[in-house]
Amino acid sequence: MINEIQINPPVATYQTPNVLNDLRPINFIFGANGTGKTTISRVIAGEAGHDHCQLLWQGGSELERMVYNRDFVDRNFNQDGRLQGVFTLGEDQVEAEKKIEELRPNIEKVSREIASLNNQLDGSGELRGVRQELSDLDSALREKCWLQKQRHDDYFQVAFIGVRNNADKFKARVLSEYEANTAELLSLDELKRKAQTIFSNDIERVAPLQAIAADELVAFESNALLQKAIIGNQDVEIAELIKRLGNSDWVKQGRKYHEQVPDTCPFCQQSTDEQFEEQLNAFFSEAYDNDVQSLKDLRARYQQSGEHLLTVLEGCLESRNSFLNSELFEADVQALSGRLKSNLTVIDKKITEPSGKVELDSIGPLVAKLQTMVAEANKSTHDHNQTVDNIASEKRTLTAQVWRYVLNELSGDLEQYHQSKERLQQTIGGMEQRLREKNELLTGLQNQVNELEKQTTSIQPTITAINDLLKKFGFTSFSIGEVEDGRHYRIIRPNGEDASRSLSEGEKTFITFLYFYYLIKGAQSPSGITTNRVVVFDDPISSLDSDVLFIVSTLIKEVMELARSGESQIKQVFVLTHNVYFHKEISFHQKRSGRDVLSSESFWMVKKSEDGSIVQRCNQNPVSSAYELLWADLKRQDISNVSLQNTMRRIIETYFTMWGGMGKDKICEKFEGRDKQLCHSLFSWVNDGSHSIHDDIYVSHGEQTNEAYLRVFHEIFVKAGQKGHFSMMMGENAVEVEHS
Known part of the structure; x- marks a missing residue:
């Protein structure tokens, strides 16, 4: 089953990303023409040009996709008159069918085991898979590594060249260095000091x-x-005096004055002789x-x-x-x-x-x-x-030392990372091995089914079923015939002539829809009939005549119920439409209370604005309740004949099934003559399950017949004691209806 549809622009009318998630077995998508519904069907189908949009599958198991839209009609209905044959299981091969039924539970079991393993690996909803745990582990380490880069980038830009602008690359470099770096561990201050020189641009x-x-x-x-x-000289007579005075330096200074005035003593200013001068000179030798x-x-x-x-x-x-x-x-x-x-x-x-x-x-x-x-x-x-x-060598050495320091700072984180990574990788490896074994087992089982299907398949049952439906609803001017190769259909007239070129647009659409309907339950090859699949109906009532609208609605509802049951190969259904009445008809379900959404379904609206198409989830059915809409339709002055009659019998089914106070036989017994026949007719249509689409399409019924049905419709409520309900729902028009 598809869990999520991702519509990524540019594609058609979508200019912004849109996501349809938490999808259910039944999914209704409503929107006007041109809003982008067919784009959604093409994304599901995987058409060319939509590869950038993604589908997320439950448990990672992709199912076969079968999409009915105008592309399907164009591909399968062409002017050469052939349709690819739809193979179904032959009714006479009881033993082969029995073996296929015995294999189906094993296939379902293995498929569930594969889905469980994929969920454990990749997660589902709030459950985190082990691959996500490994990814989270890498993310946590990346953040811690990047923090080191931010702390030291100002000093060590040269060492971080090549990984400075990318956290993933930086983490990868850390892990690479962790395996091989044996550089000397230096202090941060020493590294900064060396970096100022070695990493300088103008060294x-x-x-x-x-x-x-x-x-x-x-x-x-x-x-x-x-x-x-x-x-001075101690041998002269004056030496004893100078020594006793202890002032030889003073005497020396006095010699300078005596040299200027030879006859006068510089110390006592008395007259001197030549002997005094000789002794002074002798002292200072x-x-x-x-x-x-x-x-x-x-x-x-x-x-x-x-x-x-x-x-x-x-x-x-x-x-x-x-x-x-x-x-x-x-x-x-x-x-x-x-x-x-x-x-x-x-x-x-x-x-x-x-x-x-x-x-x-x-x-x-x-x-x-x-x-x-x-x-x-x-x-x-x-x-x-x-x-x-030696700058080049020094740069290499310092770079290695810087990374060695970073590794030391991250040592605890790196050790824990490698321990956890090894554990998760072992877990993932074991699961992947089991997944391969399960896939091989599933392939083997499917191959057995394919071989059995080849023994039991034929296109003849489909030819018979389609022709029976055509006859039942009055299509007698053409039928389906088998081509000689036993693998194709052709559309023929009663006389055997090719009818493909002369069909009306409505007939062409109807026969193609019937072909798709039986293709859902079969395959275009003798094998693959029992594979699980997703079915998409994109505006299936386009160009249909009023005579066949109700059968299309009934057949689609049948397919939806198969998907709801969970016991069919049809696992999921998407219905896309622009028609309000068809939407309400196809989305009606007796178990739903009012407009509340069942657990098996989801509702979506597609809108288009100046900014492109937008898909929005609806917590309730976005169109008014079917029952209210039926009464509103009945009150319209311009309601068509076919809509009027279909609306009346739809109201009768809804109200009297829920009320149940008086059986239809008792109600019909209260009428006489032709009115009794009309009453029986309304109830018999209800019991046949013929729910039509309320659309403004011409149908050849007389006005008198319509008036008679409307009168009997009113009398049914009166005779059942429900006149008050009739008046409440009809409002101002109640009197007019009563007397019409």
Whole structure:
């Protein structure tokens, strides 16, 4: 059975997708001409040009589709006078039929098992199949993988190239890496740091920093002169005095003034002689002067070395090496510069006062710190430059490391995914194997039936049945005959001539409908007669004469009841029509309360607007109740003769079957003469089940006969004690009818 019909545009008048779901064994589709009903029948039939529309089958088991529409008429009724034969089971092959009936329950059982397996695999209604569970499992993992991509895409776009814009591809890459990735697992910070270089679009080599050499400068700090007390010659007489005073540096300063005024002592301003000058010069000997000069040379070299070191350090800063912590480095350079200046001041003091001892502040710790910073920056620079020289290889390595990190983040999810996937795949594999076995078993059973059908089938029973119906309803001008090949029909006149070219449109439609009706119960080949099938009637009353409308309705109802029973090979029926009266006639069912929908049926409306055709489900029969419609029809002033009489007997059947207070025989006994015959006639038509279609079609009945029937119809209600009901249903026209 079809569970769902998907109509996907563009197709005919449909411009938007439409879905008919939760379909039942009986499905009524009502809509005006041109709204798109035939398109639905063509979708069901699988006609060319409708391949993009889909049918979803119950249990995944597709049934044979038999569709009556104008395409069927065009295909099967052509001017060469032949119709494909309809094969039915031969009545004389009792043993073969018995075997077929024995096989049918097995076929039904296996078909149900196949449907059950398909439901377990693909789901049905609220039941989720295992394939859907597997799909949901993939969807859940896809979402988790995609979340990792969103978290890290800003840093690792290069590693994600090719899968950045598709969640399914990203998940597939994760699963692929899961099978083969053995890269080193790095921290996220390390990966980001490396990515800034390796994944950069403008990566270039970086110049290394100049090494810092300050050994000579540091060595000055231990120079012996700084701790040496530089004093004059101790062998001269004045030396004892200077030593006792402890002011040789003061005396030295005074020599400068004595050289300017030789006759005056620079200390006491008294007159001096040549001996005083000789003793001063002897005290400050050449050795003294040499030591002082050495101090001055030391200062000069210290200053020069310091300036050179600072120049090198300034160069490191100006290079703007990205691997050097410039702020910290500059702060330490400033501290070193200040210490060098401070030490020069200490040396200057020593030169000024050579007899004193001084000690320089050590620059070693500062220099060592700066050297370490330069060395670390140069190491990073070397690594960077090596990366630049091997960028392709480095990119591959880092890409693998990035995916390794993603795998680590998803490790728990991936482990659970593979465990669940393996379990579901094993389940699906087992079910698919059982499904293959069941399908093979079903094919074998069907082949047995086909072979038995070939032994028992014939088109002759169909010829006989169609001709009997034609005779029963007054079609004596033509009949169905068998072609010599035993596989085709031909339409012939009583004298044996071909009648296909001279049939009226109504006769052509009727004979084609009868052909379809018997085709439903048979097949166009000697096998396949007992296969399950879906039947579609698309506007079957089009172009029919009034004489045959009621038989078409009756035959379709018979097919619908077979589908409702569930015991026939006809599993589902679709009826599509634009005719209100035919719709109400064909959809009438005594077990339905009012307009409520039975569990075995569904109602649909097809409408057409500026935006195209739309199919809507109806919770109730979209057309007024059949009984109300019959009375409304009876009250029409322009009602045709055939409609009037058909309407009366339809009302009688409906009302008196439900009321049941007085039998038809008692009612008829209350009439006399011709009225009694008319009453019997109305009830006999009812009992024959002849329910006609209420359409405005001409039928040759006299007006007097119609008036007589209308009068008897009214009297039936009066004599049955139901005059009040008659008056209520007829309303204002009740008086007029009573006196007509």
